[in-house]
Amino acid sequence: INKTDSAVRITHLPTGIVVECQDDRSQHRNKAQAMAVLAARLYDAKVRAQQSAEAAQRKSLVGSGDRSERIRTYNFPQGRVTDHRINLTLYKLDAVMQGELDEIVAALTLEHQAALLAALADD
Known part of the structure; x- marks a missing residue:
């Protein structure tokens, strides 16, 4: 049986995000694709964290509109x-x-x- 070990698994250690890719027969292309997916996930996580921080700050500035304020x-x-x-x-x-x-x-x-x-x- 002929087989190639071309699957790639990349783990981003600081965040623990894991990306796997085995779409292509070439390990180099799988690695490039996995790196691109990892970069996109890291960017999305960063944007989500930034948006939640901005929303929390905005909410603290606005208040709840309650009469007690x-x-x-x-x-x-x-x-x-x-x-x-x-x-x-x-x-x-x-x-x-x-x-x-x-x-x-x-x-x-x-x-x-x-x-x-x-x-x-x-x-």
Whole structure:
């Protein structure tokens, strides 16, 4: 019986992706075809990972739209403004509505700087 050992199996060690090819009688052509299939699968895996990372980032930026994700509450009967991101409550609703946002902006700036310092400390 005449036979040729022309089948090729390629394993990408970092990812564990395995590609087999035995379509052709030539081992060289089978190897070239298997390498092309492996390159395509690696590219697809990379693109899928990148798209899922982008989708996760987009979802974290957008939020869920739930009512609990409120930023600020204006309570007119009590004359109160509450910023829920920093737990700041001011009883100066009229002044805030006239554009006097200095206290809110200062508190938000301090909170942002504290978050940046905490992020630097974690690194």
